[in-house]
Structure formats: C-alpha cells, structure tokens
Amino acid sequence: MREKEVVIRIENLVKRFQGRPVLDGVNLEIHRGETFVVIGSTGCGKSTLLRNMIGSLKPDSGKVFLLGNDITDLHEDELDDVRMKIGMSFQSSALFDSMTVAENVSLGLIEHTRLQKSVIDIIVKMKLELVGLRGFEDLMPSELSGGMRKRVGLARAIAMDPEIVFYDEPTSGLDPITQGVIDKLIIDLSKKLSITSVVVTHDMKSAMAIADKIAMLYDGKILEVGTGCQIQKSKSEIVQQFITGCHDGPIHFFKQKEDYLDHLV
Amino acid sequence: MTNPIVAIGKTTINFFQNASSVLSLLATTIWWSVFGLFNRKASGSQSILNQMVFAGVQSLLIVFFISLFTGVVIAMQSAYQLRTLGAVIYVAPMVSISMVRELGPVFTALIVTGRVGSAITAELGTMKVSEQIEALETMALSPVRFLIVPRFLALLVMLPCLTVISDFVGMLGGLIVGVFNLGLDPYRYVTFSFNFLTWKDVWTGLVKSVAFATIISIIACYVGLKTQGGAEGVGKATTLSVVVSFILIVVFDCILTGLFYFSNM
The missing domain is CATH 3.40.50.300 (P-loop containing nucleotide triphosphate hydrolases)
Known part of the structure; x- marks a missing residue:
C-alpha cells in the first residue's frame, strides 16, 4: 500500500x-x-x-x-x-468582536482573493451551512452561544478551503450534546x-x-x-x-x- | 533579594528593547501606510473612516469645552497682570499665541490620549488576550496593516484638525472675556489676535500635533499588542499607554519648542 x-x-x-x-x-x-x-x-x-x-x-x-x-x-x-x-479553530473561538458572523467568515476571502462580493456571499453561506449556522450571517459574536461561536470559528477556519x-x-x-455536535462536525469536514x-x-x-x-x-x-x-x-x-x-x-x-x-x- | 545593580541593568535593557521595538513598529506602520495607498481594499478604507469618526468627530465636544475654558482662564489670568500696566488689549495676542503655539496642540493631544489612545490600547489588548490577534496572523493578515495603520492614519489626519478647532475655540474663550468682562471692542480684539500671529506659530503648532498623533497611535497600539494576562492585564496596559503617551507628549513638546524657537530655524 x-x-x-x-x-x-x-x-x-x-x-x-x-x-x-x-x-x-x-x-x-x-x-x-x-x-x-x-x-x-x-x-x-x-x-x-x-x-x-x-x-x-x-x-x-x-x-x-x-x-x-x-x-x-x-x-x-x-x-x-x-x-x-491552513485554518485554525481557537479554544476561545477568537471571533472578531466588531464584525458580524458573515464578516468574520469572509475576511480571509476579501483580503486574499479577487472574488466578487456576490461570490464571497455565496461561499460564506455554504461554509455556514456546513456548520449548521446558515441564516445567522448578520448576528454579532456577542449574540451567539459558546457552541455557536465555536462553529463560526470553524466556518472561518475552512473559508479558504485549507489543506x-x-x-x-x-x-x-461545552455541554455534552454540543460536544457531540462539534465532534461530528470535525469528522464530517474531514470526510467531505x-x-x-x-x-x-x-x-x-x-x-x-x-x-x-x-x-x-x-x-x-x-x-x-x-x-x-x-x-x-x-x-x-x-x-x-x-x-x-x-x-x-x-x-x-x-x-x-x-x-x-x-x-x- | 534582587541586586540593585542587576535591577537597574535589567530596567535599562528593557527600556532600550522596548524603545527599539516601538521604532520598529513605527517604521513598519509607515511602510504599510505608504504601500497601502496603492493596495487598499474596501474594508481598509472603511476602517480608516470609522476610526476618523471615532478619533475626530466624537472628540469634538470635549475638545470644544476644554479649549473654550482654557481660553477663558488665560484671558482672565493675563488680564489680571496686564491691567496694572494698562495694556489690557494685549490679552488678545497673549491668548492667540499661547493657544496656537502651545496649548492647542498639547491640550488636544492630552485629551485625545485619554479618550482615543486608552480606547485603542483597551481594544487591541482585549483582542490580544482573547486570541483575536493570533487569529489574524494565522489568517496571514498583518495586525499592523489591518489594525494599526487605520488608527495611525486616522489620528494623523484628525489630530491636526482638532488642534486647529481647539486654537479657534480657545481664542473665542479669550474674546468672551475680552468683550464681556474687560469691555474691549470685539473687532479690535480679533484684529489684535491675528496681527500678532505669524505663520511660524501656526505651522509649528501643526507639526507638533502631527508628532503627538504619531506618539499617541504608536504607543497605544504597541502597548495594546504587548498586553498579557486577561482583564487585569488590559487595565494595566491601558494605564501604561496613557501614562507613557502623556510623558512623551510633554517631552517632545519641550524638544520641538526648543528646536523651533531656541535654535537657528
């Protein structure tokens, strides 16, 4: 092999x-x-x-x-x-407080690519869908629970399709159920x-x-x-x-x- | 117990290391500011505008009140002395020259340090201890370009503007005392105020405000990025940033005044 x-x-x-x-x-x-x-x-x-x-x-x-x-x-x-x-998901999520969920996820794409805004918006929605948070684009990090923050951090980490x-x-x-959700997410992301x-x-x-x-x-x-x-x-x-x-x-x-x-x- | 000579040695080394790091941060910030002019993303321009509103527009009220009462106090104090010489009209140039040369630039810088410098340090310090700065670096985004340059450029533009406003408002304070207390003719007061002012008074004041803007932004950002140890660390960093900026503003004011008025310039 x-x-x-x-x-x-x-x-x-x-x-x-x-x-x-x-x-x-x-x-x-x-x-x-x-x-x-x-x-x-x-x-x-x-x-x-x-x-x-x-x-x-x-x-x-x-x-x-x-x-x-x-x-x-x-x-x-x-x-x-x-x-x-590479992408990194931090222990404290490390979301940028002054930015919305969508702005957090799209930051790398805006700064490092020449993609149009409409395309970036679609990518952001796709990444948030992967972590089960589509529809939360306009919320601020302070409005999210601990588990949701971790998932947004994860969406941001995979935004640039890292290796x-x-x-x-x-x-x-996190509580045991949210722990299970995050574990499944890590497995799914690795496989998908x-x-x-x-x-x-x-x-x-x-x-x-x-x-x-x-x-x-x-x-x-x-x-x-x-x-x-x-x-x-x-x-x-x-x-x-x-x-x-x-x-x-x-x-x-x-x-x-x-x-x-x-x-x- | 620590040997005092060792302690002095360590403090000296620490001082020079920090001084060289601050200068290096300043050089990097200037480089990114110039480079950024040719490579500015929309998010960067928006960030500068936001910072200009915060540092400049929102500081207007406090600058107005402090400058107005400063002008009033200088007029009253100088009138008290000049009245004995029968030269009360000279209150006008006294106020205008001291505001434009010294008090306008210095007081505005001290106000902005307390209001804006402390906020910058607290914000960057919180970002540091909550791993947001590390998150930026992991996303291959330079904290200098992304966080420091907008704050540096915003202060560089807004502090001289605030200084000019402070100069005028201070003169207005003097005018109020001159007209309503000393019984001077307003037209004569204004003419006297401006006749004694030279262009050198104006440009040296503005050069000072540019130097102070550099000090405030770089010290606030440097101390913020060096913050360690949670909420207590952020509090200590904010205090340190304000204290160091205050000292440097007064020291550089002294140096620049010496350079402009006691050398062959």
Whole structure:
C-alpha cells in the first residue's frame, strides 16, 4: 500500500518558557487526510505544540515542516504563504468582536482573493451551512452561544478551503450534546472536504470519537502514538491513568511530599 | 533579594528593547501606510473612516469645552497682570499665541490620549488576550496593516484638525472675556489676535500635533499588542499607554519648542 504524504513533520522540537522546557524533544509525523489528535493533561504543552506547528511560536531548537516547508526558518511573508493553506479553530473561538458572523467568515476571502462580493456571499453561506449556522450571517459574536461561536470559528477556519485545519480544545467548556455536535462536525469536514485535521484536546471521549491517530504528550515528549484502539490497549501506566482519569498513578497532580516541609518554612 | 545593580541593568535593557521595538513598529506602520495607498481594499478604507469618526468627530465636544475654558482662564489670568500696566488689549495676542503655539496642540493631544489612545490600547489588548490577534496572523493578515495603520492614519489626519478647532475655540474663550468682562471692542480684539500671529506659530503648532498623533497611535497600539494576562492585564496596559503617551507628549513638546524657537530655524 502506498504511504500517504507527510504534511506535518516535527523533529526534536524543544520549547522553553523562562528556562523551563515545555516541549523537550518532540518528534511527530502527520499524514494527509488523517485526523490526528494530541492528548495530554492540562498545561502539558499541547497548545504550545500546536502554536509551533502553525508558526505562532518559534522553537528554541528543532524543525517543523508544514506542507514541505521548514517554518522555523521562514521569513514572515513566506510563512504567510504557507498559512494561506491552513485554518485554525481557537479554544476561545477568537471571533472578531466588531464584525458580524458573515464578516468574520469572509475576511480571509476579501483580503486574499479577487472574488466578487456576490461570490464571497455565496461561499460564506455554504461554509455556514456546513456548520449548521446558515441564516445567522448578520448576528454579532456577542449574540451567539459558546457552541455557536465555536462553529463560526470553524466556518472561518475552512473559508479558504485549507489543506490542514488545527483545532485547539474544540469541545472544552461545552455541554455534552454540543460536544457531540462539534465532534461530528470535525469528522464530517474531514470526510467531505478531505481535510487533514490536527486536534489538541484533553477530552478522551472526543478524542476516541474523531481520531484516526492519537498521540499522548507527557513531560514535554510524545509518549505514545497509535490508533484509538491501540491507545486504549496501551501498557503504559501514564496513558492508562489519563484514559481512566484515575487520581492515583504516575501522573502527579500534587507536588512531591518530600520537600513539602522545606517549602512551607 | 534582587541586586540593585542587576535591577537597574535589567530596567535599562528593557527600556532600550522596548524603545527599539516601538521604532520598529513605527517604521513598519509607515511602510504599510505608504504601500497601502496603492493596495487598499474596501474594508481598509472603511476602517480608516470609522476610526476618523471615532478619533475626530466624537472628540469634538470635549475638545470644544476644554479649549473654550482654557481660553477663558488665560484671558482672565493675563488680564489680571496686564491691567496694572494698562495694556489690557494685549490679552488678545497673549491668548492667540499661547493657544496656537502651545496649548492647542498639547491640550488636544492630552485629551485625545485619554479618550482615543486608552480606547485603542483597551481594544487591541482585549483582542490580544482573547486570541483575536493570533487569529489574524494565522489568517496571514498583518495586525499592523489591518489594525494599526487605520488608527495611525486616522489620528494623523484628525489630530491636526482638532488642534486647529481647539486654537479657534480657545481664542473665542479669550474674546468672551475680552468683550464681556474687560469691555474691549470685539473687532479690535480679533484684529489684535491675528496681527500678532505669524505663520511660524501656526505651522509649528501643526507639526507638533502631527508628532503627538504619531506618539499617541504608536504607543497605544504597541502597548495594546504587548498586553498579557486577561482583564487585569488590559487595565494595566491601558494605564501604561496613557501614562507613557502623556510623558512623551510633554517631552517632545519641550524638544520641538526648543528646536523651533531656541535654535537657528
């Protein structure tokens, strides 16, 4: 069987904040068309990894190849050319407050294409139909619920027909039904538009529902990569603790007790 | 405890880094402003118009009142002194020259800093902490071109306009005192006001207002884009932006006055 094209390759990625390594030698390959989910506990560096993948953060060392381009080495203009081929759905939706839903979705098309307004209006309606929000074009972001904002963010992310869509915690802060709707939307978009999806989440239920492949990030490194089934059957205690959500295990929520007295006094 | 020498060193380095970043932002903004003249999308022009209305038209009322009462106060204070010399008519040039050279440009700049500069910082700061700036970058849209250039150009046009209005309204304040309190002939008062004014008074005042517009817009935008840490961060950034702009306006006023009136220009 022919191996699918690698669209994202990360080699020995290291990123430190104030000397503390958040990513400490991450290696990863993501293939065209797959839905790749990065899981890990809160604050483990998932969003930092995502921001390195889209060039918002520069790594301290290592390489990130996005659609064949080493984005750690690119000038801002060249990086913009690569960014035209990707879309990003933010944790907070990041909709532009001063613009309507339609203006949010159409912004990239207006700024980067020479399409006529009538054509852009049709594209906006098509994208909003895909996320189930056709008819909401004239509302302001402040008039939308959390789930609707996420869906508008998604419509904006796919407005330019990107090759890859990145999702930062797409289901966090939503009720279970809306979570299910967003999960289905991610699967549908990947299938209907053949988009490569990279999802960062700590929601295991969502990860299992959408992922072709799951990678567990722990202690700044990728601990394990595999299909949902493989991850569920993993022999790693860390992975098992994360899947089951057990408070007792190798992943420490509290700091070690040995130095507690020293720290107190 | 931090070593005071280390603290001074860090503060100095921080100061120069920020100063160089502000200058770099100014250079980028000027470049995009010039480049944008040949490459302006409809949304950009609309954005500049909106900013001009906000920064200029909506500032008219406060500029009017502050300038009017400033003119009244200068007229009363100078009349108090000049009356002892029997030279009350010289209240007219006193008011006109001090308004056109100094008080018009400086007071208008301080008003606009408080009203517009703070709003710019708060808006950009909120956009920064809610990931909207990052969303723009991910969509390959430059925040400088999209957010800063319209605000910069709007202030560059509107602040000199407001300054001219402030000059006239200040003179009107003086005229009210001159006619109704000091019993001067209105025609004689106006003639005296303008006879003592030179073109140099006018253009130096306008050059100052252009310099102040640059300071207000660039500092407000820079501090806004550097905002970190949620609502508290936005509050702190807004205060910082106003304080830094106030200081720079007064310092540059001093430098420009020295340059225009105490050098061989």
